[in-house]
Amino acid sequence: MINVQNITKVFTTKSEPLTAVNHVNFTIDEGEIFGIIGYSGAGKSTLIRMFNGLETPTEGSLTIADKDITNIRGKELRLARREIGMIFQHFNLLWSRTVRGNISFPLEIAGVPKALRGKRVENLIKLVGLEGREDAYPSQLSGGQKQRVGIARALANNPKVLLCDEATSALDPQTTDAILDLLVDINRKLGLTIILITHEMHVIRKICHRVAVMDSGKIVEIAPVLDIFRHPKEEITKRFIGQVTEPEETKETIDHLLEKYPDGKIAKLSFIGDVAEQAIITRLIRELPVTVNILQGKVSQTRNGAYGTLFIHIEGNPSDIEAAIDFLNKNQVGVEVVQND
Numbered sequence: 001m002i003n004v005q006n007i008t009k010v011f012t013t014k015s016e017p018l019t020a021v022n023h024v025n026f027t028i029d030e031g032e033i034f035g036i037i038g039y040s041g042a043g044k045s046t047l048i049r050m051f052n053g054l055e056t057p058t059e060g061s062l063t064i065a066d067k068d069i070t071n072i073r074g075k076e077l078r079l080a081r082r083e084i085g086m087i088f089q090h091f092n093l094l095w096s097r098t099v100r101g102n103i104s105f106p107l108e109i110a111g112v113p114k115a116l117r118g119k120r121v122e123n124l125i126k127l128v129g130l131e132g133r134e135d136a137y138p139s140q141l142s143g144g145q146k147q148r149v150g151i152a153r154a155l156a157n158n159p160k161v162l163l164c165d166e167a168t169s170a171l172d173p174q175t176t177d178a179i180l181d182l183l184v185d186i187n188r189k190l191g192l193t194i195i196l197i198t199h200e201m202h203v204i205r206k207i208c209h210r211v212a213v214m215d216s217g218k219i220v221e222i223a224p225v226l227d228i229f230r231h232p233k234e235e236i237t238k239r240f241i242g243q244v245t246e247p248e249e250t251k252e253t254i255d256h257l258l259e260k261y262p263d264g265k266i267a268k269l270s271f272i273g274d275v276a277e278q279a280i281i282t283r284l285i286r287e288l289p290v291t292v293n294i295l296q297g298k299v300s301q302t303r304n305g306a307y308g309t310l311f312i313h314i315e316g317n318p319s320d321i322e323a324a325i326d327f328l329n330k331n332q333v334g335v336e337v338v339q340n341d
Ligand SMILES: Nc1ncnc2c1ncn2[C@@H]1O[C@H](COP(=O)(O)OP(=O)(O)OP(=O)(O)O)[C@@H](O)[C@H]1O
Pocket: 011, 012, 013, 018, 019, 020, 038, 039, 040, 041, 042, 043, 044, 045, 046, 047
């Protein structure tokens, strides 16, 4: 449905040209929730802003539903923008208008007659769960409620695509989850394609089907979310995954254990889906003369299934430890020795 080909954006700055997005290629299917993750300055905002003409690419093309939106201007661009809604980190609401007034605004701009607007606004308020708050002003709303208004406003003209620019970054964890659940609900109900940018792997893990990892203007890795969890290739991807799979205290625990047991090896095991980690560890201890200490474990749920990590410390003589790692590898467990000696 969406085809991004060789998209590049170079900004002219006082000192030298700055390449914010550097020859990026990918496609997005209709109805997909597609995440783009990267640290600050990676080029995510610039990339997403090219989807609705807020930035013009220096090179490359971008087609949405077979329509090339790269170089359109004026009326054509305004019409194309109606097909693409956008929500923002800081909501960008009109402070002098009520909830109803904010949601109605894009309909007024599009010239929808008043008689039709009322019904449409009521439906949108219901869709995002803001019944009873229709007459409140943004200053009277919580962050989560403000973003619900942002979502309703973005959906007012029945867009095919919703762009989310760090839409949950200003919200607390509980409100973030509620807004993410709402996005999934809307994606299911309306078949809407959602493209979101974030620096939080939690957001990707919770709702995205696929993810692209962006670094210095380039897409360095792109895959279904569960595959990325299972086989991250790039160092930066591993760091993002660590945000959700590794409890913060893991490093301290590992350091402590290395001091306590200087001879062992510490391994990070990855389990996908229903692989029963308990049974594998039990068999490992029975079959090989090694001792296993379980340090930390966590299971994360993604849209495509569960992903678990377990940190263990293996003690024994070196050949038995090697045999233990072999055993784990043969049992469809991802094994990464994180540190030894
Ligand atoms: N209008 C502009 N003029 C000059 N440079 C810009 C402009 N907009 C963005 N940049 C630069 O392009 C690079 C990418 O910025 P961008 O905002 O796209 O990154 P980002 O990944 O979204 O980060 P953040 O989350 O901090 O916004 C940065 O080095 C930024 O300073």
